[in-house]
Amino acid sequence: MQTDMTVGKPMKMLLNFTIPVFIGNVFQQLYSMADAVIVGKFVGTKGLAAVGATGTITFLIIGFLMGLTTGFTVLTSQKFGAGRMDEMRKTVGNAAILSAVIAVIMTAVSMLGMHRLLVFMHTPEDIFDGAYGYIMIICAGIFTQVLYNLVSSVLRALGNSKTPLYFLILAAGLNIVLDLVFIIFFHWGAPGAAWATVISQGVSGLLCLVYIWKAVPELRMKREDWHFNKDIAAKQISVGIPMGLQYSITAIGTMMVQSSLNILGSYAVAAFTAGNKIENIFTQAFVAIGTTISTYNAQNIGARKLDRVRQGFRATDVIGCAYAVIAGFILFFAGKYFSYLFISDNADVVIPMVDTYLRCVGMFLVPLYVVNCYRNGFQGMGYGLLPMLSGVAELVGRGVMAVIAANKKSYTMACMASPFAWVVATVLLIVLYFYVMKDMKKKLCL
Secondary structure (H helix, E strand, O other): OOOOOOOOOHHHHHHHHHHHHHHHHHHHHHHHHHHHHHHHHHOOHHHHHHHHHOHHHHHHHHHHHHHHHHHHOHHHHHHHHOOOHHHHHHHHHHHHHHHHHHHHHHHHHHHHHHHHHHHHOOOOHHHHHHHHHHHHHHHHOHHHHHHHHHHHHHHHHOOOOHHHHHHHHHHHHHHHHHHHHHHHHOOOOHHHHHHHHHHHHHHHHHHHHHHHHHHOHHHOOOHHHHOOOHHHHHHHHHHHHHHHHHHHHHHHHHHHHHHHHHHHOHHHHHHHHHHHHHHHHHHHHHHHHHHHHHHHHHHHHHOOOHHHHHHHHHHHHHHHHHHHHHHHHHHHHHHHHHHHHOOOOOHHHHHHHHHHHHHHHHOOHHHHHHHHHHHHHHHHOOOOHHHHHHHHHHHHHHHHHHHHHHHHOOHHHHHOHHHHHHHHHHHHHHHHHHHHHHHHHHHOOO
């Protein structure tokens, strides 16, 4: 079911859209979390560290693709909000062509350069082979990531956040089953978890594609919709590439932190990995809010309703800040207990380190909400480069803390890298909000 987000009460509409996206994001996180849990339990701490050592690289790849496909469909959402269905379908055709080309390029580049990258990141020798085997399979399956993220982004652009969720839940269950089969029965170790992820993601994407063909008449593509249009492509690239780079910039900063962790050894990597998986489950609400406000703003800008955009930001502030306080409290005081899901050996060393990580991030979830909401909100309004500045601010923040952590060989400083980056980016985004709203008012001649 498609949703027109240009009418109705913003708070109720945003909540109704956000909740399915949040649940879907959690299930998407269950892909990597299931990998970590099953590998940690049945392969051991070093197996968990092998998966964790590639976590930032996986985030770099998948994050870029998520940002890219979401950016490509901002124009789709704007055309849908304006009621221009023929133009909307053309944006979908162009997005598919652009995504396919980029998937081919990324697959080739990532697979050719992966060994050098792992060496550059000081991946510990005792987990190098497992890490390399895992990430190469993820790279080989980039097309499945593109497929799911593109078709789900198209559905969300039309206001449908529930259908991708249903298929993702099914695929997450399949991923867990395949993890168990490949790791326990076939003894494939960390690479088995990667195969499970790629296969499950592909199934989810195919199911979404079949649904679009059978149940969404607005997306019944005609031959002319597949003609590549340079003007449409230029607009999509102007938003999609900056959104993808935004994730990439964040990932590069995280890779710097990962390098500082690798120096500290496999236990530090395992603890950071477990803590990060737990954090990601709790913070998917902020990612969902960002996805929601992007779609909401895009439709309302297409309908020239800037006041509703302001109302949307105010509504998400209430939702996001309230959730941040509750989630932060849980992570700070009880987060470490979730780590028993991952750790099978050396718990006396690893779990206190997980607790340190979760206490650090738990205190700074409000800035993380601001980063996700306002950055995506601006992008939904058609701004590509300005929000990316906050990504640069994050990169600088993480980089500074990573250098300090490496020099001092401090695990705590490494854990504080992301919170520090969120605070720096938040300050910039608050300033940008006033500029963006003023500039958009001029553009819409309101």
